Amino acid sequence: MTDDEKRRIQQVHILLSMYNALQPGVFAVSGWDLVGALPLPIASVEDRMSDGDTRWIQRGAYDLTGSTPEAMFSAEGIPRARCLYGSLPDQLSDPQSFASQLKQILAVRQAYGIASSRQVAIPDVSSPGLLVMVHDLPAGKGTQITALNFGATSVEETITLSAIATGPVVDMIAESVEGDLNEDGHLMINLGGYEGVCLRIVSALPIGIEEVS
Known part of the structure; x- marks a missing residue:
């Protein structure tokens, strides 16, 4: 090996x-x-x-x-x-x-109490190896997003987070700000092969999810 x-x-x-x-x-x-x-x-x-x-x-x-x-x-x-x-x-x-x-x-x-969070959506995506899970964190800590690419090739997907207050998008593991969730609610997911990311929208309200074509 x-x-x-x-x-x-x-x-x-x-x-x-x-x-x-x-x-x-x-x-x-x-x-x-x-x-x-x-x-x-x-x-x-x-x-x-x-x-x-x-x-x-x-x-x-x-x-x-x-x-x-x-x-x-x-x-x-x-x-x-x-x-x-x-x-x-x-x-x-x-x-x-x-x-x-x-x-x-x-x-x-x-x-962030992810074990006690509530899964609110698994958005549809076009990349067959991509899984996105959206969770409502306890104690008002916002919305957490787990995005995982189980494929060998890079993926780029845009999902829409409806009814969420705009705010910074934070990589929870790297502890870095990755951008902001704008008023249109669009969130871009960019991952290399076999990569994952754990994101948090700092200020969040109850949400609904729909795929962006």
């Missing part, structure tokens, strides 16, 4: 994490996710699959804290999986790692 392939896997993994974390409800992540554990070779767990349970190839051992780097098996005898990301201490020292990026996403989720 090349370095570019590893980066692409991490990029798509972050995109999937954004999909799950940046909408209402419960978010869960496994230790296998956190270390980027790859499937085990079938031969290494073949004796455990005699009952037809092939899920053992996804259950490799991993060292979340990096405390036993020399161990090749868990205490129960499960072979150690090859891990793309490494231990949490190593990842958290690198701002570009999977765990560090996930930490940013979860900090935004916590700070």
Whole structure:
């Protein structure tokens, strides 16, 4: 696996994490996710699959804290999986790692109460890989928009947010102002391949959504 392939896997993994974390409800992540554990070779767990349970190839051992780097098996005898990301201490020292990026996403989720938000629209879009979800944040924190491009090519879409007070459009993860929502309510979504964004309209009223042709 090349370095570019590893980066692409991490990029798509972050995109999937954004999909799950940046909408209402419960978010869960496994230790296998956190270390980027790859499937085990079938031969290494073949004796455990005699009952037809092939899920053992996804259950490799991993060292979340990096405390036993020399161990090749868990205490129960499960072979150690090859891990793309490494231990949490190593990842958290690198701002570009999977765990560090996930930490940013979860900090935004916590700070703005996205888990308790209310999904008010999933606008129609023309790009087949694009998903846009619109949420009403609790405690008057405005409208939050999760836009995710699951395709390999860049997308550009315009949606209309009706009945929303004009105000700054903020990238909640990058903590940057991306522009303003004008009186026409048009919002442009520009994303590269396998990219996502979490936006907030600072001053918002109850909304309705319609696609712009």
